Amino acid sequence: MIPSILIVEDDLTFSTMLKTWLGKKGFEVETAGTNARARKQIAARQYDLILSDLRLPDQDGIHLLSWLRSKECTTPVIIMTSYAEIQTAVQAMKQGASDYISKPVQPDELLKKIHEAIHKQQIPVTPVPEFNSQNFLEGESEAARQLYNYVKLVAPTQMSVLINGASGTGKEYVAHRIHELSKRAGKPFIAIDCGSIPKELAASEFFGHIKGSFTGALHDKRGAFEEANGGTLFLDEVGNLSYEVQIQLLRALQERRIRPIGSNKEIEVDVRLISATNENLTEAISKGNFREDLYHRLNEFTLYMPSLKERPEDILLFANFFLDQANRELERDLIGFDAAASEALQKYDWPGNLRQLKNVVKRATLLAQGDFITIRELGEDILRQPVSFVPQSLNLYDEETEKQRILRALQQTNNNKTKAALLLGVDRKTLYNKLKLYNIPQ
């Protein structure tokens, strides 16, 4: 499916130029010159992304954002601003913008941000992020250790894997990890969000079609099975497949062959399946909504993704990891979280799991005024949890963990004892005592 973009921009030359360029990059693009016009167009149809100038002749882009929120419209919005001051961007992010970009717009940067924003919304075939040590972390909790032990065991096999877990726990990341650790690494990894494919297009998404085989089939299209041939096909939200598509899928898996719609030729496919779900599929089976035979095909091995609440030891680890990412993306240089912020992060429930933590940290990185993220920047949801503002004592940790935390804090602060003490939530004197205790050179 071609992703659609609405450009809201009053500079006609610039918007025409953007429209042409994005059109060449494979997007379907429409434009609007005013806020009022944009609202009309948004009310009339669904877009995958809105790219809006901050300053518009009638009302500015921030107004557009609050209007979208009032309509409970979740289409991602990227704000373009000539005023690169942080404040406008901050306001836009607070109003729910996915991202911002300053003018003059760098085409490659814009394209990257568009892909990221659309990816977060998960259109059916999601562009696959690059996985490397800069954007993947396993965690150190017992739950994480167990999960990645299983991942390493199952990855090299041909078994189909069903990943079970709540939204934002990292199911797609784990699916990709399995692919990377398998013999299929280097071959395609194709992700399909079964939850957002319209029922009537599902067969074409999976198996492809021949030009003219139905109204709207303007070109030949390769389906996901063919795209993933030799590699891995990842079916996200697999519980959402219609019964009819479940039957077609089962047949394809049993026969290892598919036939594009309108074609009389069958194509052999060699695909490893990884699926993910956040619902109870056994319950769906008992209600007659999911086929048991397909379930067993998909579920030769089950992985359970722990929620962030079930792995509290990993919260600060991930928070710091996402902070490094946000520092790079936003060109900021924050050192860490102060003691009260660290405590608040650890006490919060994180219903949206890693995805929510990543978003909270990114916003806070943008908003922070000093070297550390404080409780003020973490947002209302997190503050609503009862948090005592007394810095946490270091002694909650065992000695080795405590020593490692101190070494990390010193490294993060370039050996600045005052800042390291602040980061650890202790006073300087305590820090000096601890340095002596652990024989850490001063």
Ligand SMILES: Nc1ncnc2c1ncn2[C@@H]1O[C@H](COP(=O)(O)OP(=O)(O)OP(=O)(O)O)[C@@H](O)[C@H]1O
């Ligand atoms: N192991 C990880 N290391 C680093 N970042 C991660 C990891 N796992 C998840 N993330 C971050 O959290 C976000 C959510 O992860 P992912 O999309 O894999 O979750 P999901 O469980 O598939 O969510 P959903 O059920 O909503 O599709 C990712 O975009 C990524 O930024």
